[in-house]
Every structure is written in C-alpha cells, then in structure tokens.
Amino acid sequence: MATGTVAGRRLPLPEVDVLPPYASNPKWERVKAAKEAAKGGGGPQRVAKQHEKGKLTARERLQVLFDPGSFREAGALVQHRCSDFGMDKQQYYGDGVVTGSGTVYGRPVFAFSQDFTVFGGSLSESHAAKICRLMDRAVEAGAPIVGLNDSGGARIQEGVMSLAGYADVFLRNVNASGVVPQLSLVMGPCAGGAVYSPALTDFTFMVRHTSYMFLTGPEVVKSVTMEEVSQEQLGGAATHTTKSGVAHGAFDNELDALAGMRELLSFLPPSNREQAPRVPSLDPADRSCPFLDYVVPTNDLEPYDMLGVVQQVVDDGEVFEIARDYAKNIITGFARLNGRTVGVVANQPAVLAGCLDIDASVKGARFVRFCDAFNIPLLTFVDVPGFLPGTAQEYGGVIRHGAKLLYAYAEATVPKLTVITRKAYGGAYDVMSSKHLRGDINLAWPTGEIAVMGSKGAVEILFRWAVLQEAEYEEKFNNPFQAAKVGYIDDVILPRWTRQRLCAELETLANKRAWRPERKHGNIPL
Amino acid sequence: MRRRLLTAVRSCARSFGTTAAAAAAAASTAAPRERLFNKLLVANRGEIAVRVMRTCKRLGIPTVAIFSEADAAAVHARFADQAVCVGPAPSTASYLNIPAIVEAIKKTGADAVHPGYGFLSENAAFVEAVEEAGATFVGPPTFAVEKMGDKVNTIPGWAGVVKDADHAVSVAEDIGFPVMIKASAGGGGKGMRIAWNERELREGFELCTQASSGRGSVQWAAAAGEAAAAFGDSRMLIEKFIEQPRHIEIQVLGDKHGNVVYFPERECSIQRRNQKVIEEAPSPLVTPEMRRAMGEQAVALCKAVGYESAGTVEFLANPQRQFFFLEMNTRLQVEHPITEAITGQDLVEHMLRIAAGQPLAVTQDQLLHFTGHAMECRVYAEDPARGFLPSIGRLLRYVEPSGPNVRCDSGVQEGSEISMHYDPLISKLVTRGVDRPSTLGAMRRALDSYVIRGVQHNAPLLRSVLDIPAFEAGQLSTAFLAGERGAGMGGEGVASAEHFPTPESSAPERLPLSSGQQDQLLALAAMLWAAREQRLSGVGDLQVELQVVLTLEGQQVPATVRPAAPELAAAAAPGAGQALEVQLPHRILLVRDAGGSSAQLVHAEVDSERVALQVLSRGPRHLRLQHCGAQRLVALDAPAAAQLTRCMPAPTMEDFSKVIRSPMPGTLVHLAVEVGQEVNPGDEVAVVEAMKMRNVLRAEVAGVVAAVEAGQGEVLGADQVIVRLQ
Secondary structure, eight states: OOEEEETTEEEEOTTTOOOHHHHTOHHHHHHHHHHHHHHTTTOHHHHHHHHHTTOOOHHHHHHHHSSTTOOEEEOTTOOOOOOGGGGGGOOOTTTTEEEEEEEETTEEEEEEEEOTTTGGGOBOHHHHHHHHHHHHHHHHHTOOEEEEEOOOSBOGGGTHHHHHHHHHHHHHHHHHTTTSOEEEEEOSEEEGGGGHHHHHSSEEEEETTTOEEESSOHHHHHHHHOOOOOHHHHHBHHIIIIIIOOSSEEESSHHHHHHHHHHHHHHSOSSTTSOOOOOOOOSOTTOOOTTHHHHSOSSTTOOOOHHHHHHHHSGGGOOEEESTTSSTTEEEEEEEETTEEEEEEEEOTTTGGGOBOHHHHHHHHHHHHHHHHTTOOEEEEEEEOOBOOSHHHHHTTHHHHHHHHHHHHHHOOSOEEEEEEEEEEHHHHHHTTOGGGTOSEEEEOTTOEEESSOHHHHHHHHTSSSSOOHHHHHHHHSSSHHHHHTTSSSEEOOGGGHHHHHHHHHHHHTTOOOOOOOOSOOOOOO | OHHHHHHHHHHHHHHHHHHHHHHHHHHHHHSOSSOSOSOEEEOOOHHHHHHHHHHHHHHTOOEEEEEEGGGTTOHHHHHSSEEEEEESSSGGGTTTOHHHHHHHHHHHTOSEEEOOSSTTTTOHHHHHHHHHTTOEESSOOOOOGGGGGGGSOBOOEEEEEOOSHHHHHHHHHHHOSSEEEEETTSOTTTTOEEESSHHHHHHHHHHHHTGGGOOSOHHHHHHHHHHHHHHSSOEEEEEEOOSSOEEEEEEEEEOTTSOEEEOOOEEEEEEETTEEEEEEESOSSOOHHHHHHHHHHHHHHHHHHTOOEEEEEEEEEOTTOOEEEEEEEOSOOTTHHHHHHHHOOOHHHHHHHHHTTOOOSSOHHHHHSOOSEEEEEEEEOEEGGGTTEEOOEEOSEEEOOOSTTEEEEESOOTTOEEOTTSOOEEEEEEEEESSHHHHHHHHHHHHHTOEEESSOOSHHHHHHHHTOHHHHTTOOOTTSBOOTTTTTOOOTTOOOOSBSOSHHHHSTTTSOOOHHHHHHHHHHHHHHHHHHHHHHTTOOSOOSOEEEEEEETTEEEEEEEEEOOTTTSOOOOTTOOOOEEEEOSSOEEEEEEOSOOOSSEEEEEETTEEEEEEEEEEOSSEEEEEETTEEEEEEEEOHHHHHHGGGSOOOOOOOGGGEEEOSSSEEEEEEOOOTTOEEOTTOEEEEEEETTEEEEEEOSSOEEEEEEOSOTTOEEOTTOEEEEEO
16 A cells, blocks of 8 residues: 555555546646656656666655655746747746745655756746745744755846846845755756855755855856866865855765755754654663763863764753864854753864854854854863964954854844853953843853963963962862852763753753843844 | 563672572571681782782781782772881882892781782692791692693693604594694684694694795794794694683682582683683583583592682683683782672681681582673773774773673773783673573673773773673683784684774774664763753753754755654753754654763663763764764764854874784884885884883884884884874
8 A cells, every 4th residue: 555654644645546537537637647757856867877877856855854745835836938949849847946845854844956967957937936935834833944946047038037036035045044844955066146045044965976056167267367176176075064064064965965854854943933843762862971070181282082072961962963074173063961952062172172153153153143043052171271273364354253152142032041161261252142131040060260371371461470370370270160150150060960950950940031131133243 | 672681680689699698697607706816918910819818807817918019009009907018119119129028027917818819829839938927828739730631531642752743643633623732832812723624724834834834824933933832843732623712710619628619610611822811600501511520520530639718710612612721820810700690608707817818608409599690791901093092191080880780890990000010901891691692781881880090901802792682692712802813814714803803993983872872872972962052051941843964974864853742841850951862864762861970971861771872082073982882983963063064174094004003002112114215114113112011013004104203212102293204
C-alpha cells in the first residue's frame, strides 16, 4: 500500500487513490497529464545530466527535505508568459521552480526549490511570483522558509521583468527577516544579483564542489582585474565558509546537506511569535561534568578546546555549529539544555587565544541577533584576553565591528546566561554578555580572571617605578572574587556543576520578558 | 543460549560474593585486633596504589600516597589519607626518586611501605633505604634469584660462544629439535630464529656470522651485529623451541616462619608485544595433577631460597602439558585479582600480615578448593591505528562497567589525564563466574558497557578476542596476538600472530562482526533512528510503521520499524522504552531500550538478549556505533533519500600512503628529505620524537617529495602532515 507517514500519522497519497467518478474523467485526465509533465522537470536527459553532476532534481530534494509523503506542491501548473525569442514555444509546467509546504519533524515548513533542468533554473517573472506567494503565505502562517537555490540567474529573455522578480523576492526576504526563520541551501550556481536572496536570509549553506556563489564570474573577473581564478576558488563552499563568511556551513553532498537543514530546523521556533520546540531530553539535567574540573590548564597561556566544554554541558553533547570554519576564535551554534534550544556563543582559546577580532565580532553579532529575534536564550562562555591588536584590525575598523557584538548583546532581551571560564579582560569582558549588558545570570569558575588586562601588562603600566607588585594584582584580579563582591558575577561555581546550574537557571528564566524603548529601529553600527 | 549464560553468571556472582566475604571475615577474625601497621605509604601510583589502599582502609591502616607534580589531581593521591609530592612528572624524578620517597616516609611517620608493581618494587637499594628509614618493606627481602637452582624444570638450552656451524648442530642435537637460536645480547624477542632441522640451523648460523652483509634476515643480522658490538664475539643462546607455548604462572605466598603455599595457576598467554593483555584463572589447559606438579615445584623453589611475601613463578607450557620454568617475579603481579576472585583471598592483606611477622592465615588445602573462574582484561590507552602507540589525553567521558561479578581496578576517573609520563594502563577489568563460559559472558558485557572517550584504547580489540572460537575453546598460545616473536621475522616455522596479525586488522573499524551481531547492530541503529525521529517530532510512542534504509559498509539494508504487538513484548523494566519490531530483509528482531541509557551507551534488549551498544558519534545521516568491539558507521535514510544515494559523488578519499603524518603529538627532530627528492618505499622521511621515543617515519610508496609542511624542531600535533609525495 502506498502511504506516507508523518509524525505517527498515516497520509493517503491523493494522486494514486483515484475513485470512480474521476477515474477516467477527461477533465481530471488533462490535469493529471499536466501534473505528470511537471514532475518530469526539464525531461529525462537533463535530469540524467543533473544526476551525473552529483545533484538531485528540485523535487527529489524536497522529498528528502520534508517528512516522507508530507510535501504538497502549490503552483505546479504555472507557466511563464514570455513570448519573445520564441519562448512561447518552450513551456514547462512549474517554470523552473517547485514551491510548496510540508512538515519537517512534524512541524510546518515552506520551501521553494529551483529546477536547474528547466531553463537552467533561471528566474522569470512567474518563477519569482511563485516564490513571493510562498513567502507571503509562510509569513502569515508563521512557518520557516527554506530556499533551495540552483539557478543560472535571471531569465535573460524576460529582461527587466526578471530583475523585478528578484527585487520582489529581496523585499520579501527583508520583510520576513526576524519574523520567520529563513534558510538558504545553495545546491548549484547562484550568481549575480541572485546571491542577494540567500545573503538576506538567516543562514546560508552550501554543498561542496557542486555549488558556488559570486557576484561576477571568473571571466568578468579576469577581464576587469586580470586575476585568474576558478569558480571553486572564487565562490565555492570552501571559500565562503572559511574566507568570506558568506555561507554558514558546507556539506559533502546534497543528502547530507538536506539532512543538515532538517536538523537545524529542529532547533528553531516556527516564527518570532513562538518559542522553539522543547524536545524531551534523555540527558539528565543534573548530570555532573567532572571533566570540566580539569579542562582549564593551570598555565594561563595554555590553550584548551572550548567546544569540548560546550559539548560537556549541553544535552547529549550535540552542538549544531554555525559558521564553524569561519572566525574560529569564536564558536556559535545551537544546542539544547534540558530539551530547550539555546544559542551558544563561546570564545575559543585554542584559536588566536580566543581574542575578538573583526570577523569574530561580526559572526557573533549576527548570531546573537538571530537568537534574540527568535526567542532563543543565549548561553555565553567567556575566555577572552581582549580584542586582537594590530594595524590590520584597526585599519579594518575593529572598533565599529566590535561595536556590533556589543550592540547585539546589549539589545538582546532573551534570557542571557554567561559562564566565565578563565579570562574576561578589558572591553571584551563588557562585550561578552556581561552583567552590565543585562546579563541575567553571570557565573564564573574559580579560574575566572576579571580585570582590565592580564597581570603582566597591568604591572608594567601601574607600577612602572615600583617594585614588582604583580602578586598583589594577581591576588586581586586573578580570581572572580572581586567581581562577585560587587555583584557583577552572580555566583562562582565548581565547573563540574555548570550543566546542572545552567539547566535550573534556564528553567527559571523561561518566561522572561524585557522591553526596549519604543522606536522605529535601532541603528546598529553596520 | 546467551541469556541462560547470563542468568548463570548472576547466580554465581551471589555465591562468589558470600565466599569472598566469608573468607575475608574469617581472615580478619583469626587475626589479632590491633593494627598491623600504624601508617602505610604506597610507593606507587594509579590503579595499584588505589588497590593497596583499599585493603588498608578495610584493615584500618591509615595510608600515605606519593605523587608527582603531574599527578597532583590523580585519584590515588586523593584516595589516601595523606599525600606527599615527591618530584616533577618524569618518573625518574618522582616515583623512582628514592631520597624523596624516604623523605616522605620520615615526614609522614609511615612504618610500612608497599611498593606495588613496577617502579621500585624489585629494587634492592629501595628496600635497604626503606628499612634504614625505620619502616617495614611489604614485599620479599632481596635475595638472589640465581640460587633457584635445580628445583624446577628449565628449558633445555645452552648459552656461550659457538665456534662454528658444526658446533651449533651438536649443541642442538643434544637439546633436540626444534631449537631457538638467538644472540644473547638481543633483548626480549629480538633476532630470534627457529630451526626445525640441521639445514635450517646451519642457515641461521651463516646469517649470524655474516652480520654485516645484511641480506636474508635483517632481524637476524641486526641481532648478531648487536651481539658482536656488545661482546666482540658471537655469543649465542640455543634452546629448545616450545611449540604453541602457553604462559602459565603460579602465585606463591611465603611467611617469615618458613611456610609457603601455592595458589591455583593463572594463564597469561594472550599477550601483545610480550605484554600480557588477557589473563585467566584457572588455566583451561591445566589438570589437577599438572597444577599440583607446578605448585610443588614453585613451593620447593621458594623454600630453597627462603622466599617470603607474595611472588610468582612463571612457566612456559606446551600442549602436551610439559612445563618449563621461566623466571620468578618477586612482587605482587598486575594480574593478581583473578587469583583473588577464585580463592576469595586478599593477597595484599596476606602481604601485610606476612610483613608484620604473622604466620600464613591460609592453608594449602583451602587454596586447592577454589571455585569458579576469573578473567582479567588489561585496558590500555593505546591507538591500534598507530601501531598501538600510547594514546594520551583526558578522559572526556568515563563510565566503568559495574555489577556483582565485575571488578574494575583503576586509578582514573572522568576528567583524569592519561599522561605521556607513565604506563598507559587505564584499568584492569576482572569478571568471574561459575565456569569459563559464564566468566567470558560477563567479560563481554563488561567490555561492551565500558565507556571511554577522549583517548584511543584497546577495549574493542579485547572484546573481539573473546569471540574468537579458539579463545572460547581455551586453545591459547603466546602467539595468539601479534607479538614481537611474530612480527617481521619471516623465518620459516616462526609462530606469527594467529589473530589480528597487523595493527590495521586490530583497528576497531576492522574488527569482525558475526552475521547475528550485524543484524543486532542494524536493528539497534533502526531503533535509535526511530526514537530520535519521534523525539524531535514531539511525538510519544511510535504508532505506525517507519521505513528506513540502513547502509553498512556500502550495503543498503531496508528496514521497517513498527510497534511490537503488546502480547509479544515482554514485561518492561522501569525506564525501558517502547518494544519495537525491526523487520530486516531476512529476519525480524524484537528490540527495546532497556532503560538507563545515555547518549554514549545504549542498554537494549534484542530478542530478549541484553546488549550494550555504544554510540561514538552522530551526524545528520549517520551513527557511528560500537557493538561487540567492532566499530561501524551506519547511514540512515528514509527510503526516498536512500534511492538517491547512488547520485551522490563518492567521498573524496585522500591517498594516505602519499601523505606522511605525525603519528602522535611530538617534535620533528629530523627531516630526511627535501622537495623534489625521490623516495622509495621504506626510505626514512622524518623522525618524530614523542614520549621519549624516536619514531622513524618511512615512505610507504615510491614518489617524489611534493611538499614539506613542517620544519625541523617544530612541535607537531597528532596527524599533522609533515611531507606530501607526488
């Protein structure tokens, strides 16, 4: 029996179970034929070619993305309205994009999937209109939008109609921003103006070796700047996940990528009107983590892996990292505490000693703002010796970029939990979800050091003429006591009980409400 | 079958529990009530220090631990009533630092010192120093082992200068073929060669004398060269070669009053690189007559030298049950717990009583009436993929197996560091049962549920050994696992490893799974997948069928998961999950989470059999699982996705033979190649010094050096690329 199952319910397959009045009804037969044609996309040859490249068709991708049998298409019979350049003779149902909705882990999700086998997935007026209608519905329904991009670009034959179509999509991306989560998965070419749709969404992912994104391709680059560069080098997954930060993650193949999108969606609330789904946790909330008692090296200069710390604390050690390979000196990602989604931001002492720099600030700021927009509590782990010094940073505007992270933390009204594991020096201390920026619960391990700077530097400045007074400085600041005395630290805890404490604090803060002054919008230092 | 076995284990464990407790109680009531010692210092670290302290705690003797700077947070240092730092991390500066330890004895006022095993346990100078400091050394006084004389069977042999081949042949004929010949200076198993007849012996001798030519047997030439370097002559050892040798040893106890008793034997044939890894008591080979003969020889030997305290007389035995004396170890052995498990005796307590001058509290007759069977697995932090080099790091997760028939002697906890400075032994895992099969069953379950994360370790390999039919049948030999005797000898007739001959074959990903075990693995993977789907969907119990396609080693296996009919599902333990039916193409399995599972360890029932499955990692589409020691990557896809896997590009695999990496964290002390240089297989490429060992890295294939990515003197991480070939 042909059935799909979604979250424990059986779904009929309407296309198969046709009963007598419509069994051989000509009206239905015509529709059925058109639907069949739509399913075939650009025809078997182009489908085979797509498969040869290690790529799936638009519909195959949706089958994998959604719960089995849950996807319902809208607009399968749409065709373009262009008659120039003989386009009226080339018609495909769907016009190069499949739109519709279904469920992912039982919760509604909207998606569009560009069909490279039809006109190279190029965007026409009606193609764009389908995407726009889908986005409008998603925003009203309060459900996430997933875009699967695989498009050669604008439909040249349609001229400005195509460009208008892009802009219509961009506008909706902006209007949906902060209302419903928007995810982009680039699974083929995405060039020219088309790149701005993923860029405007919350998270962009790519598939290694088969996807690329750039504004101008290698040929134009060569003619203008004389640089010789391949598509992969210019805009492949490696480039955008490590160098440019345009993409937030890369997958080895399309199946991994689609499974990754499902996993990410499992952490997110459907819209800004709701909380993220709570998942029954099998990991005891009061689990102790003895490993954490030993993780901070006795030598101040020695690095350790902060991701390991995060994995010890969160449910089942599972972290869905965002931008793992970009600005590795800061970790961002989603995890759960006792079944509740949290957004984790953590300095990584193993990279650049955990310093904040331009890229880390921007990466952190964008993540913090996403979490705040979607009611996801923030969990911050701090081991930061300060901002990275140097002309490259100062000339690059580390002041205004660093300010973004400061701004993002300060404006965030979601529950904010902070753990200082070791260094919290200087301005970077203020930035990293400090009490002063409305941190709800700020904890420190006994190894915490909260000071304007490290003892060596401080002693050099303060006591330039005095006999070594490093010991006095260390006594005062190489522990969290001073900060706790003035209430900037709520408690000093043993590392092994970090998870237990955080789970309990989060429970208490679950219904936190905080308000910001009325205004059109703030002016984050972009 | 397995279930019956487990039930048997449970019932036996109870009976063992009472025996051991009764024996312990009897021992303590028989003894005077006052303390044996006022304070005991344990001059050791790790599991053995903790183990000795346990007995002291039971006897009410306060304990003192010594620790190095690296061990300040170690379990043994915290387990004792007092702890004294005796120096920096290297053992020569701390655990072997006699003046510092003597200082600790004086400072703490300890009146007894237990040396454990290793370190200073057989060091005459230490015994003297302890006694000078006014404390009692818990162990045998120093005495000459050479005096042991003719009380025992020894391996017929001859050591001395061999004039020529004819001389060698006449010696060999006296002994009887087959013989083993080796240069006396070749330590351990290096440069040994077996000759089954005169021709082979002559060949071997030729090779020996042509040391410098280096052709034929490199090993042999090296050994002979070594001998020549050391003695300026070709002093050789020719002795009877023992086929399928088994290592069997007798534990003895002697008191200061001339009483000596022997314990039932231990068999320690399962060794790797001459290191014991699995030991059991009693030996499957030994008959009561053989036991008595070995025991009586051991006792005679001890009496002849006036031995006191605990000691072990080691023998080699052949399948015909002939046995030959190897050596005597004058200390508490690593594997002593298995003897304790079957006799109900506490050997450390006996050592303490003997040291205090008390007469033996156990009779020979008691010891011959032992019950059941015990087995010990030594769990080491070592990396099979890197030729079993020690694997250092912190224990990210660490959960020891537990149960009435399980004893786990360890000196670590979650968060402990396995340091480069010391022996990488994580623990000694001991199980016992009424008989060998039930002991084996208990060991299987114990190893399966032993969670160790953060370092590589040999528990998977140990687990896999237990399933080898020859092991199950008790057909053991010292060549069972890869050993130095076997490795790279090439000599005809040399026993090479019978199982897991190469590091590659010992890698957890390569360890075998029977088809039944594989079905269990697949069914459990499907169960975990279904549970996660349900959990993330916010749905409780599964109501309908779920289809999933499992991919294991390139094979796609479709599976259907459905709730089991309630009448088929056995009564569930509290905390147990829903009973599910997993339909694989050729069979249906009934599975359920048995409760008490964690993200790392799943306790489950498969067709009513209790199994422990480990989850090593999880990806969006994958689970890396460990079942019965074997580690496997299982992909899980909905049927629609599974059909499409054929379109996915094959994962790009780096050709590892063309990349030379650092096998472990260390320093690049020498770089032997430069860019553009041609290399041949076996050529030295680089030398990495790690953990005081120089590891020569050689080219596996011929090629031209394309890139050198690390500089001389650079500190390297594990797996860091040093050289790439083209």
